[in-house]
Amino acid sequence: MSVPIRDVLVVHPNAGRRAALASALPWHRVVTVESKLEAADQMANAAPSLIIAPPDDARLFLRQVAHSAPNALRVFVCSKSDPVGLAELMRSAAEGHVFSVLDEGLSGPELGRTLSHLLQHYGSANLALPSASYTVHFLMEERPYVARCLQIGNFGASLLLSGEHVPSSFPPNAALEVLRIERAGHLVFQTPWAHVQRAQQIQDPFGTQLQLDLSWATATYPPPPVPGVTMEEPAEVAATLRKALRREAVMWLQRANDSSLQLCLELPSMKAVEGGGVLEGQSSGLLDVQIGDELDLFFEMGGQSYSGVCVLLERSVDGVMTVGMPRSLVIRNWRSLPRFKPVPGQRFLLSFAAPVTGQLTTRPVEDLSVGGLSFSFDAANEIIPAGSRIDASLLLPDGHSTDCQLEVRSIQALAMDGREGSTLRPFRAGARLSGLTQDVRDIILQAFMAARCQYIAEGADVPFDKLWQLMEEARYRFHPDYPFSAGPPPAVLGETHHKVYSTGDLGRSLVYSSDKGLQGQIAALRIHSRTWLVQHLAVRPGVRRNEQVSYELSNLAVELGEVQQDIEFVRYSWRKDNRWPSRRIGWLARALETPGLSFLRHFAYMRLPLTQDPPTLDRTLPRVRDGVRTDFVWIELHLRDRGHLVRVLSEDLLTDEVDLRALRERYKAHGLHRNRRVFVVDGEFGPLAVALCEESTPGLNLLEKTNAFWLLVPRRDHPQARDAVLALVQRCVEHARERGRPSAIGLVDEEDVETLTEAGFENLGRFSEWIFHRSMIRRVCELWRSVFERLSGAPAPDWSGEESGE
Numbered sequence: 001m002s003v004p005i006r007d008v009l010v011v012h013p014n015a016g017r018r019a020a021l022a023s024a025l026p027w028h029r030v031v032t033v034e035s036k037l038e039a040a041d042q043m044a045n046a047a048p049s050l051i052i053a054p055p056d057d058a059r060l061f062l063r064q065v066a067h068s069a070p071n072a073l074r075v076f077v078c079s080k081s082d083p084v085g086l087a088e089l090m091r092s093a094a095e096g097h098v099f100s101v102l103d104e105g106l107s108g109p110e111l112g113r114t115l116s117h118l119l120q121h122y123g124s125a126n127l128a129l130p131s132a133s134y135t136v137h138f139l140m141e142e143r144p145y146v147a148r149c150l151q152i153g154n155f156g157a158s159l160l161l162s163g164e165h166v167p168s169s170f171p172p173n174a175a176l177e178v179l180r181i182e183r184a185g186h187l188v189f190q191t192p193w194a195h196v197q198r199a200q201q202i203q204d205p206f207g208t209q210l211q212l213d214l215s216w217a218t219a220t221y222p223p224p225p226v227p228g229v230t231m232e233e234p235a236e237v238a239a240t241l242r243k244a245l246r247r248e249a250v251m252w253l254q255r256a257n258d259s260s261l262q263l264c265l266e267l268p269s270m271k272a273v274e275g276g277g278v279l280e281g282q283s284s285g286l287l288d289v290q291i292g293d294e295l296d297l298f299f300e301m302g303g304q305s306y307s308g309v310c311v312l313l314e315r316s317v318d319g320v321m322t323v324g325m326p327r328s329l330v331i332r333n334w335r336s337l338p339r340f341k342p343v344p345g346q347r348f349l350l351s352f353a354a355p356v357t358g359q360l361t362t363r364p365v366e367d368l369s370v371g372g373l374s375f376s377f378d379a380a381n382e383i384i385p386a387g388s389r390i391d392a393s394l395l396l397p398d399g400h401s402t403d404c405q406l407e408v409r410s411i412q413a414l415a416m417d418g419r420e421g422s423t424l425r426p427f428r429a430g431a432r433l434s435g436l437t438q439d440v441r442d443i444i445l446q447a448f449m450a451a452r453c454q455y456i457a458e459g460a461d462v463p464f465d466k467l468w469q470l471m472e473e474a475r476y477r478f479h480p481d482y483p484f485s486a487g488p489p490p491a492v493l494g495e496t497h498h499k500v501y502s503t504g505d506l507g508r509s510l511v512y513s514s515d516k517g518l519q520g521q522i523a524a525l526r527i528h529s530r531t532w533l534v535q536h537l538a539v540r541p542g543v544r545r546n547e548q549v550s551y552e553l554s555n556l557a558v559e560l561g562e563v564q565q566d567i568e569f570v571r572y573s574w575r576k577d578n579r580w581p582s583r584r585i586g587w588l589a590r591a592l593e594t595p596g597l598s599f600l601r602h603f604a605y606m607r608l609p610l611t612q613d614p615p616t617l618d619r620t621l622p623r624v625r626d627g628v629r630t631d632f633v634w635i636e637l638h639l640r641d642r643g644h645l646v647r648v649l650s651e652d653l654l655t656d657e658v659d660l661r662a663l664r665e666r667y668k669a670h671g672l673h674r675n676r677r678v679f680v681v682d683g684e685f686g687p688l689a690v691a692l693c694e695e696s697t698p699g700l701n702l703l704e705k706t707n708a709f710w711l712l713v714p715r716r717d718h719p720q721a722r723d724a725v726l727a728l729v730q731r732c733v734e735h736a737r738e739r740g741r742p743s744a745i746g747l748v749d750e751e752d753v754e755t756l757t758e759a760g761f762e763n764l765g766r767f768s769e770w771i772f773h774r775s776m777i778r779r780v781c782e783l784w785r786s787v788f789e790r791l792s793g794a795p796a797p798d799w800s801g802e803e804s805g806e
Helices: 015-023 037-047 058-068 085-092 108-123 232-245 438-452 464-473 489-501 548-562 581-593 630-640 645-650 663-667 721-738 748-757 775-792
Strands: 007-011 027-032 050-053 072-080 099-101 126-128 134-140 141-155 156-162 175-183 187-204 206-216 229-231 253-257 262-273 276-283 293-301 304-315 319-322 329-333 349-353 360-364 370-380 390-394 403-415 426-434 456-457 507-513 517-528 531-539 569-575 598-609 674-682 687-695 708-712 743-748 761-773
Touching: 007 037, 007 262, 015 027, 015 262, 027 037, 037 050, 050 058, 050 548, 058 085, 072 721, 085 187, 085 663, 099 108, 099 156, 099 187, 141 175, 156 187, 175 206, 187 390, 229 232, 229 489, 229 775, 232 262, 232 276, 232 304, 232 775, 253 276, 276 721, 329 507, 360 507, 370 507, 390 743, 426 438, 438 456, 438 548, 464 489, 464 517, 464 531, 489 507, 507 548, 507 775, 517 548, 517 663, 548 569, 548 775, 569 581, 569 645, 569 775, 581 761, 581 775, 598 748, 630 674, 630 687, 630 708, 645 674, 645 761, 663 674, 674 721, 687 721, 708 721, 721 743, 721 748, 743 748, 761 775
Parallel strands: 007 027, 007 050, 050 072, 072 099, 531 569, 708 743
Antiparallel strands: 126 141, 134 141, 134 175, 141 156, 156 206, 175 187, 187 206, 229 329, 253 262, 253 293, 262 276, 276 319, 293 304, 304 319, 304 329, 349 360, 349 390, 370 426, 390 403, 403 426, 456 507, 507 517, 517 531, 569 761, 598 743, 598 761, 674 687, 687 708
């Protein structure tokens, strides 16, 4: 078994590149020299475990290494655009020398990851295989190949091709695409690419064969999508950096827009100074920069990568660097769902047959979500490469087990146990999880809630009378059809509450309880096919806001929407005259405004009681007809032309979704109603106005937004636009009467308030609504956390006279 590599010799004529290579290995003893002659002297004194050098005179240098440091790992740094260097490496490989190749153009983080990967490969377990049992398929330059697998490890393999292939066809570092390994026709491993380390001809009983030694990445997921999402709010940036430091994320620095030299910032810390904060740490090398120069900062955390620009403020002779806080951070997602660590009493256990050896293995789950998990293993003895496909059994906290499938997406080295000579090489495997039933997903979500906040529980089975009482005490302003003064809540509201929130798919109800009893409640609803509406937040009067009841409830409601993999958007709504959500969520929406990913709008809430006849109009109104498919096409194009793509996607306004056919069937399966009617007034060349009239079982939303209508008016300056709006309003009122509704609700723009007032509607106030994409959820939660962190350090404001947000 291997021991950790500590002594490294770096050979390079360029001082900056030597420093970059050294800084990529901050946990090793590194000696840097300028020439191979100096390197020979160093090897004569002490044999290194790793040697990094340029490709010139590679064959001569390799012969020297074979004599002075026969067990050293050899790595050459060569650009893909250097034909002379590549030719020298090809000749070296043809002589039988074993070495690895690094691309000269790799950035600091990539360089560090690749070197770590090679070192891990060097010390990892390898298993010889019966080649007839394992078949390898891959592509190179779009040409398919089939080979046999001779040996496999966690970071690479040896393949055998027929003798018709020559080594020159597979130069060092050549990329093999979509490589997969099958055993008896069953897929056990697949990676999007692998790199050739060496190609050599060998003789076996079947004649001349070509052996390929390969390495592959420690992660199979592609690079983050570009462009990323930018956070610019200083409080959000500071909160993210604090979280990264708590999680001990590795911080990298480089000159602005120059990846030729990147340094690791060791022991980083944040300090508060006048006018903001600074980031301080020990530099692992030297950057050719001056005080006041801009630097790029990089780090990775929680399945996301972050980058920003900061300014060098101080640099001491002992290598301590102080940089200003980045003004913004660009975020790119690696992982689609956040993971959580199970609390004691909610443990999960994973059992499986190792994908290559078939050895029965049982491991505790380190962290998980409904879409993935991680577990640890010993890379010195176990072979579980990134790309492995595993059939597994998951033991649940209640003692039952369930079958599932794993796709290992990444493996990462963990801290050693510190014992001298230890052969243990602990690694963490992150895997995609599939094949779970809804019952198992619910158990995982229960554990997720327990891990997030011990005071929060499911509210679906809480008697609705108790929730109603809490909301009344919280001064929650309901739709006037459900006044508190009328006594107990209507039975239909309790029935709807149970049907919706007991499914987990249509919505979630959460309650916050303490030793003082029920303190808060929130609900979230799948208001449209891909949209999760956070609604009905109520906190008992007297609860201090900095006790974070609102924060815990609202954050968990959003995160429970995120774990629904088909949810793409989250939607908040609040009254403009409600100070708490208007100030906090309004600020959040403005701070995180992202065109194409978020949408902030304001509307008036208009209501007409249907216990009285509407006023009689003194003129004839245009004819209203039901919408057809061509109108659905117009609706989508009209909103797209105005840049409202977020609304199109989040409110099922794509042509094939306007009638809510799929959502209607989803609700129908649970005994609930959800529908949309479209009414149109025609003009000369297209619609003068369109009404989108929502329908639902009473109580899905206690303000009955799911039983309200919206208006689309393409040209308000048209002479008949006002009459068209009046005609549509009249038709929507008739539709509400036909359905037995106690009132008609209009959610309209300010320009239509006067028209609806003429039709007898009462303006009950102005509302705001914010819709944002799931890629922003973690940013929203982090910034929301920063709001409460600031509140927790200040005297609690008196919110006793405030109603709770919707």
